[in-house]
Amino acid sequence: MDAPQTLYDKIWNAHIVYKQTFSQHAMLNDSLYRTPQKNDLDLIYVDRHLLHEVSSPPAFSGLRAAGRSVRRPDCTLATVDHNVPTSPRNGGEHDLEVLIADPESRAQCSTLEDNVKEFSLPFFGLHDKRQGIVHVIGPEQGFTLPGITCVCGDSHTSTHGAFGALAFGIGSTEVEHVLATQTLLQRKSKNMRISVDGELGVGVTSKDLILHIIGVIGASGGNGYVIEYAGSVIRGLSMEARMSVCNMSIEAGARAGMIAPDDITFAYLKNRPLAPQGDYWERAVEFWRTLRSDIDAKFDVEVNIHGIDVVPCVTWGTSPQDVVPITGVVPDPACFADQARRQAAERSLHYMGLIPGTAMQDIKVDNVFIGSCTNGRIEDLRAAANVIRSAGPSTVVSSGVQCVVVPGSTSIRLQAESEGLHTVFRRAGFQWRESGCSMCIAMNGDQLEAGKRCASTTNRNFEGRQGAGGRTHLMSPAMAAATALRGTLTDPRQYQSQTTETNVEFEDNIKSPATIPELPAMAPAISQQVQKKESKIFRILQGIAAPMYLENTDTDMIIPKQFLKRIDRQGLADALFFNLRHDSKTGASLDFILDRPPYNKAVFLISTGKNFGCGSSRENAAWSLEDFGIRCLIAPSFGDIFRNNCFQNCMLPIELSVEECRSLAADAELGIELKVDLEKQEIIRMTPSQNPIKFLTDAFRRQCLLEGFDEIGTTMQLVHDITAFEEKRTQMWPWLDGMGRGRKVQPYSDEIRMDW
Ligand SMILES: CC(C)[C@H](C(=O)O)[C@@H](O)C(=O)O
Numbered sequence: 001m002d003a004p005q006t007l008y009d010k011i012w013n014a015h016i017v018y019k020q021t022f023s024q025h026a027m028l029n030d031s032l033y034r035t036p037q038k039n040d041l042d043l044i045y046v047d048r049h050l051l052h053e054v055s056s057p058p059a060f061s062g063l064r065a066a067g068r069s070v071r072r073p074d075c076t077l078a079t080v081d082h083n084v085p086t087s088p089r090n091g092g093e094h095d096l097e098v099l100i101a102d103p104e105s106r107a108q109c110s111t112l113e114d115n116v117k118e119f120s121l122p123f124f125g126l127h128d129k130r131q132g133i134v135h136v137i138g139p140e141q142g143f144t145l146p147g148i149t150c151v152c153g154d155s156h157t158s159t160h161g162a163f164g165a166l167a168f169g170i171g172s173t174e175v176e177h178v179l180a181t182q183t184l185l186q187r188k189s190k191n192m193r194i195s196v197d198g199e200l201g202v203g204v205t206s207k208d209l210i211l212h213i214i215g216v217i218g219a220s221g222g223n224g225y226v227i228e229y230a231g232s233v234i235r236g237l238s239m240e241a242r243m244s245v246c247n248m249s250i251e252a253g254a255r256a257g258m259i260a261p262d263d264i265t266f267a268y269l270k271n272r273p274l275a276p277q278g279d280y281w282e283r284a285v286e287f288w289r290t291l292r293s294d295i296d297a298k299f300d301v302e303v304n305i306h307g308i309d310v311v312p313c314v315t316w317g318t319s320p321q322d323v324v325p326i327t328g329v330v331p332d333p334a335c336f337a338d339q340a341r342r343q344a345a346e347r348s349l350h351y352m353g354l355i356p357g358t359a360m361q362d363i364k365v366d367n368v369f370i371g372s373c374t375n376g377r378i379e380d381l382r383a384a385a386n387v388i389r390s391a392g393p394s395t396v397v398s399s400g401v402q403c404v405v406v407p408g409s410t411s412i413r414l415q416a417e418s419e420g421l422h423t424v425f426r427r428a429g430f431q432w433r434e435s436g437c438s439m440c441i442a443m444n445g446d447q448l449e450a451g452k453r454c455a456s457t458t459n460r461n462f463e464g465r466q467g468a469g470g471r472t473h474l475m476s477p478a479m480a481a482a483t484a485l486r487g488t489l490t491d492p493r494q495y496q497s498q499t500t501e502t503n504v505e506f507e508d509n510i511k512s513p514a515t516i517p518e519l520p521a522m523a524p525a526i527s528q529q530v531q532k533k534e535s536k537i538f539r540i541l542q543g544i545a546a547p548m549y550l551e552n553t554d555t556d557m558i559i560p561k562q563f564l565k566r567i568d569r570q571g572l573a574d575a576l577f578f579n580l581r582h583d584s585k586t587g588a589s590l591d592f593i594l595d596r597p598p599y600n601k602a603v604f605l606i607s608t609g610k611n612f613g614c615g616s617s618r619e620n621a622a623w624s625l626e627d628f629g630i631r632c633l634i635a636p637s638f639g640d641i642f643r644n645n646c647f648q649n650c651m652l653p654i655e656l657s658v659e660e661c662r663s664l665a666a667d668a669e670l671g672i673e674l675k676v677d678l679e680k681q682e683i684i685r686m687t688p689s690q691n692p693i694k695f696l697t698d699a700f701r702r703q704c705l706l707e708g709f710d711e712i713g714t715t716m717q718l719v720h721d722i723t724a725f726e727e728k729r730t731q732m733w734p735w736l737d738g739m740g741r742g743r744k745v746q747p748y749s750d751e752i753r754m755d756w
């Protein structure tokens with residue numbers, strides 16, 4: 001009998017196109033065989049690929065430069081979300097010149113439009129009623145389905161795991177890999193199960209639950225794991241609530257989060273435009289019912305949480321793990337036993353302008369933001385509106401507080417308007433906007449001013465996330481609405497609204513025109529030679545190392561959002577750690593370590609804190625480090641996407657113990673140079689007294705660095721395996737072909753207008 005498997009194991013194993021084993025790498029030289037290796041990578045098939053305008057331009061440029069095409073346009077869906085304005089869109093005005101004032105934002109959006117035209121890809125543009133945040137529209141349209149692998153150049157792809165999918169974020173180079181091959185080379189993560197049993201108290205929401213979970217396991221607690229959420233509380237959540245939970249798995253440091261599909265999942269998906277129909281629906285549901293962890297399946301880590309222990313909570317600091325009950329107080333950094341955590345808390349409180357012991361409910365806010373891929377769905381808007389309604393018809397937002405609602409998609413905006421929610425918000429003094437990411441990342445001009453404090457339903461409270469110097473408190477939509485009314489952080493239970501989260505059935509309020517361009521279902525497969533690039537070789541590196549002592553250094557910190565608008569990957573050295581190097585108000589230089597000799601010439605960066613490069617998937621973080629001259633990063637652990645992005649850019653991320661990192665940082669303080677030898681997998685300190693430190697790297701990645709292989713070209717050699725997998729896939733899951741309609745039906749049927 002087969003060994004019991006987790007849900008993650010099942011989906012992973014069912015998607016392996018090719019198993020990399022170390023001995024198969026013919027071009028390895030002998031010494032490599034004798035060196036111990038970490039796990040190898042698997043080439044896995046990608047069923048669904050979502051694209052947005054920020055992370056996709058370099059991928060298309062790469063594709064174009066190599067003369068490659070998109071292998072599966074019928075499994076790809078693009079939209080614009082991060083840069084789009086949330087002010088009125090002029091009733092169908094199509095001209096981006098008129099709609100998007102900022103030239104860089106406009107360039108990203110128009111570049112995506114050009115790319116989808118050139119490569120014939122399905123696209124929901126700014127003027128399409130199905131446009132919205134990529135993680136909102138995927139599920140909404142039925143593009144996201146149980147049992148699939150789903151990727152996007154965006155870290156919150158974990159959202160789609162709510163459907164029992166394996167969904168995770170990737171960097172731009174990996175986006176190019178998927179466009180060209182419909183596959184990805186990945187290392188399998190470990191299994192973690194978080195079981196939430198019993199039930200949630202009255203007025204406690206899924207956002208409180210996921211904040212509570214992150215508070216318990218920490219922002220790096222999920223590093224190296226895929227989390228399966230289970231237990232009676234999770235089973236009782238609506239799909240929208242499950243999406244909020246899975247969405248923030250990335251804030252817990254996990255590769256992905258997932259929930260086994262059930263009748264609630266199937267009811268949500270039924271009749272969605274891109275979900276299987278008719279016979280395919282029946283077959284799909286039969287298969288989907290098998291998607292659950294076997295009873296005896298072994299998880300590497302089990303976490304148990306009692307629903308009753310979860311209360312409405314809010315963040316006080318600049319990491320999503322900085323969570324307290326809304327009825328609590330700002331913690332004293334001295335209460336953290338761990339030194340790194342204590343220092344992080346001190347830094348956070350300074351940034352947030354808070355004093356330990358202050359009651360959370362006494363903290364005044366300047367702004368309230370309701371929206372994002374975590375909480376911009378219809379159920380979230382209903383929950384917030386219910387709080388306002390239950391406060392009474394004449395209640396308005398507290399004087400001087402600027403309050404904004406940004407629906408997660410245009411379809412949600414229309415749904416909310418049909419329910420009259422916009423009137424509830426407007427009457428209370430909220431601004432009612434068009435859909436997009438908006439102030440979650442502040443790329444579109446909607447942003448928090450320096451020093452201002454925002455009650456936000458988003459997922460990241462990182463320094464500068466909503467605007468340089470801006471202060472973010474994460475919370476549920478109900479709490480955000482209650483806070484808007486009182487002007488200070490507020491427990492929503494005092495408004496005793498119905499905050500229960502109910503499943504939302506699909507209501508098709510948007511009929512799409514039936515004009516569809518003729519498109520190829522599948523691009524012809526081209527077998528290519530593995531190319532070697534001398535510029536992409538990493539063997540030995542010697543030089544200065546710069547020490548850093550922060551925990552959870554996020555990629556927003558490494559490169560803030562304003563530099564993500566550049567289409568180019570060069571010239572980003574000045575953007576590196578911009579907000580740590582410059583005062584947010586005056587722009588004055590802050591004497592940051594990388595600006596001081598000898599560290600301004602550093603080629604190594606040593607972080608003593610874990611989870612370096614957590615958060616967003618922006619490959620710009622790796623590009624800016626590389627442009628500065630850093631080629632090797634050493635830390636106790638890395639954010640998964642960031643680590644992969646380093647490898648893709650010929651940079652070496654090395655994981656060592658905290659003690660080893662501290663000892664290397666101490667040497668770096670003395671200006672002692674380091675030398676890394678990748679072939680031997682050792683770090684040598686350029687001083688006679690120290691022994692080399694050994695480390696391990698993924699075998700295949702190491703080979704790519706040593707030999708300068710082009711990973712996409714390597715995968716394209718496996719075209720016969722990919723084609724064979726696709727044939728098997730069509731037999732097993734025919735509904736995944738042709739944009740959810742099977743290959744027998746036109747891949748682009750009436751429902752799927754390409755809105756160019
Ligand atoms: C721009 C994109 C790459 C990024 C992400 O990966 O998460 C963004 O969505 C964010 O939330 O920071």
Ligand code: SF4
Pocket residue numbers: 081082133134135154156372373374436437440441458459
């Ligand atoms: S986290 Fe914010 S910026 Fe990122 S995809 Fe979600 S809404 Fe957009």
